[in-house]
Amino acid sequence: MASDFFQRGRANIGAALVAAALALSANVAISGPKHGIAMYGDPALPPDFVSLPYANPAAPTGGKIVTGEVGSFDSLNPHIQKGRVPWQLRFIAYESLMGRSWDEPFTLYGLLAESIETDEDRSWAEFTLRPEARFSDGSPVTVEDVMWSYETLGTIGHGRYHGLWKNIASMEQTGERSVKFTFAEPNRELALIVGMRPILKKAQWDEVEFDRSGLDVIPISSAPYVIDDFQAGRFVSLKRNPDYWGADIPFRRGTNVLDEIRLEFFGDGTAQFEAFKAGELNSNREFNAEKWATQYDFPSVERGDVVKSLIPNRRPSGMTGFVMNTRKPLFSDWRVRDAMLHAFNFEYINDTITGGRQSRIGSYFSNSYLGMEDGAASGRVAEMLAPFADTLLPGALDGYALPVSDGSERNRAGLRAAIAQMEAAGYTLQDGVMTGPDGPVSFEILLRQGSTEERAIANIFVQALDRMGITATIEVVESAQYKERTTAFDFDMTWYRFGLSLSPGNEQRRYFGSENAAVEGQRNWAGVEDPAVDAMIDTMLNSTSREDFIAAVRAMDRALMAGRYFLPTYVFTEGRIAHDKRLKYPTTFPIYGDWIGWQPDVWWWEEG
Structure with a gap:
C-alpha cells in the first residue's frame, strides 16, 4: 500500500x-x-x-478500423446468458x-x-x-x-x-x-x-x-464508443462519441481516438481472409505461422499499402486445443485421456498445418514465469502439493511433459503407448476394434461452423484414432447450436481456447473449480473436480506474499497438466497483425502484447 x-x-x-x-x-x-x-x-x-505507458497521448483523432470475425450474432447485450454477442462489445462499449x-x-x-x-x-x-x-x-x-x-x-x-x-x-x-x-x-x-x-x-x-434483451435495445453506456449501426449477423459499427466525458483523464489519454470501429462477420475463415485481401477489412490477426509466411504476398502487401506487424508478449499461453469432457464415462478415466494425448500426433499436425513453424503449449502458463518448472516439484510447490499426494495423478509431483512423437504420419510408438493405456483402463483391441464394457469405442468431436483449421487438425486426429480401432466423428454445427451445446456441456470433445493472465485469481474457479463442474454456462468445460486444484486456487486468492502466490500457481499448473484434460496445440509468443499502413500504434508494447485493451484502444489513423 x-x-x-x-x-x-x-x-x-x-x-x-x-x-x-x-x-x-x-x-x-x-x-x-x-x-x-x-x-x-x-x-x-x-x-x-x-x-498509460503503451499509449500515445498525442495520438490524433480520425480514421477507422475494420476487422473480421467468423460466426454471427443475435444480441447486443454482452452481460446476459441469452444470445450470441460480438465479444468485443463487452470491452469496447x-x-x-x-x-x-x-x-x-x-x-x-x-x-x-x-x-x-x-x-x-x-x-x-x-x-x-x-x-x-x-x-x-x-x-x-x-x-x-x-x-x-x-x-x-x-x-x-x-x-x-x-x-x-x-x-x-x-x-x-x-x-x-x-x-x-x-x-x-x-x-x-x-x-x-x-x-x-x-x-x-x-x-x-x-x-x-x-x-x-437482444437486438431491440442498444444499451446506453459511458464508454468512448456508441453503437451507431448494425445488421444482425452481418456487421456492427461503433462510432466515437465526440462528447465523451473522459477523453482527458490519465487512463484514457491517447486511447480510443479512431472515429469508427467496424466488426464484419463471415461464415468461415477463408471468406474473412479473402475480404481482407480485397480491402473490405483493414486489419487482420493471423494465428497460423505457415499462412503468415506464405500467403501474405498479395498486391496490397507488395505495394506496402498493407504492413505486417509482429507484436511480442510475455503473457501466459492459456490453453488452446481440444478439451475432453470428463463428465462422459469414456473421458472420466485419466488413462483414456492420456491415450488421446499419445494418439494426438502434434509434431505431424504442426508440420502439416503450419510447416512446423509453431511451438506447442507446454503448460497452462507457458511463456511466463508462472508456468510449472521441469522435473519434480520442489520447495514451496512440493510443500503445497504434499497433502494431496494420494489423489494427484502421475506426473504432478515427479514431473510431467506432453508426449512427443517422431513426427511421422504413422506415429507407431505413440499409438502403441495409446493402445497400452486404453488396455490399462479396461479396453481391449478385438479384430481391429477398440472395445469396452459398452461395446466399440466411439465419440464425437464437436466443432463450430467455419472452424476451418480446427477441422483440418481434427481430421488428422480422427485418422490416427481409426488406426487404433476407435471411431471418432466430427460434428459441425452452426454458432447458435454450438453455444447451446457447450453451455450445457453437451459434447464429448470440442475445441476450446482461453487466455490466462499474469494475475490468475477468482476466474480460475470458473475455469477449473469443482464448484463449477456441474454449473451450466460456466467455463469449466473439462469438468475438473480436483481437491488439489481447489486448494491451490484458495491459496492464490489469499496469499500475502508474491512467492507463495507464484508457488500456488505453479502447483495448480502441475495438477492440471497431470490431469490430462486437453490436447494442447499452439502457443502464441507474438501476435501477427496485417493492417493498413495508415493504422499506427506505439512502439512501446505492454507486457501482455496484443491483448484486450491494445487494439483498437491505442491505435490511431495517420495519412501519408
Whole structure:
C-alpha cells in the first residue's frame, strides 16, 4: 500500500497517534483514497501520470478500423446468458469503476471512479465517482446506477458476474458520489475485481426485461464508443462519441481516438481472409505461422499499402486445443485421456498445418514465469502439493511433459503407448476394434461452423484414432447450436481456447473449480473436480506474499497438466497483425502484447 496519509483535524501528534491506533483496531484504512490499486505492492504509475505507458497521448483523432470475425450474432447485450454477442462489445462499449493497465500483472487505475479506498486486509473497498462521469446521453453516472448494475448483473446477468455478487456481504452508499462494498469472505483479489464490473444506466431498463434483451435495445453506456449501426449477423459499427466525458483523464489519454470501429462477420475463415485481401477489412490477426509466411504476398502487401506487424508478449499461453469432457464415462478415466494425448500426433499436425513453424503449449502458463518448472516439484510447490499426494495423478509431483512423437504420419510408438493405456483402463483391441464394457469405442468431436483449421487438425486426429480401432466423428454445427451445446456441456470433445493472465485469481474457479463442474454456462468445460486444484486456487486468492502466490500457481499448473484434460496445440509468443499502413500504434508494447485493451484502444489513423 502507498504510504501517504490523509490527516483529518489533527490537533497534535498525540491525538493523531491515538486516532491511528483506533483506526487499526477497527480494521479501517488509514492510507486514504488512492488513484489505483495493485494486487501486490503499489501501482507502477504515480497519481499524476500522463497516460498509460503503451499509449500515445498525442495520438490524433480520425480514421477507422475494420476487422473480421467468423460466426454471427443475435444480441447486443454482452452481460446476459441469452444470445450470441460480438465479444468485443463487452470491452469496447462499456466502462467500469476502474480500468486495467496491461503493462502490469494486475493493477487498476481510476476510470469512472476517481479513487479507491480499502483496508489492510482488503475486507472492503470504497469508490468515489468522478463528478464529470457521464453516460452517452449526457446524464451523470450515479451511485444508484452503480448499485443497480452490480445487483442486476450479479443476480440475472451472465454467470461470470454471479461469483462476485455472492461474495459481497453488503453494498451501501456512503456519500453523494461514494459507494462501499464489504466482502463476505477473506479474498484479497475481491477489492480489485469489484472495480471491474460494467456500469449501466438504470433508468434505461426500468420497463425492459434486462435478461431477455437482444437486438431491440442498444444499451446506453459511458464508454468512448456508441453503437451507431448494425445488421444482425452481418456487421456492427461503433462510432466515437465526440462528447465523451473522459477523453482527458490519465487512463484514457491517447486511447480510443479512431472515429469508427467496424466488426464484419463471415461464415468461415477463408471468406474473412479473402475480404481482407480485397480491402473490405483493414486489419487482420493471423494465428497460423505457415499462412503468415506464405500467403501474405498479395498486391496490397507488395505495394506496402498493407504492413505486417509482429507484436511480442510475455503473457501466459492459456490453453488452446481440444478439451475432453470428463463428465462422459469414456473421458472420466485419466488413462483414456492420456491415450488421446499419445494418439494426438502434434509434431505431424504442426508440420502439416503450419510447416512446423509453431511451438506447442507446454503448460497452462507457458511463456511466463508462472508456468510449472521441469522435473519434480520442489520447495514451496512440493510443500503445497504434499497433502494431496494420494489423489494427484502421475506426473504432478515427479514431473510431467506432453508426449512427443517422431513426427511421422504413422506415429507407431505413440499409438502403441495409446493402445497400452486404453488396455490399462479396461479396453481391449478385438479384430481391429477398440472395445469396452459398452461395446466399440466411439465419440464425437464437436466443432463450430467455419472452424476451418480446427477441422483440418481434427481430421488428422480422427485418422490416427481409426488406426487404433476407435471411431471418432466430427460434428459441425452452426454458432447458435454450438453455444447451446457447450453451455450445457453437451459434447464429448470440442475445441476450446482461453487466455490466462499474469494475475490468475477468482476466474480460475470458473475455469477449473469443482464448484463449477456441474454449473451450466460456466467455463469449466473439462469438468475438473480436483481437491488439489481447489486448494491451490484458495491459496492464490489469499496469499500475502508474491512467492507463495507464484508457488500456488505453479502447483495448480502441475495438477492440471497431470490431469490430462486437453490436447494442447499452439502457443502464441507474438501476435501477427496485417493492417493498413495508415493504422499506427506505439512502439512501446505492454507486457501482455496484443491483448484486450491494445487494439483498437491505442491505435490511431495517420495519412501519408
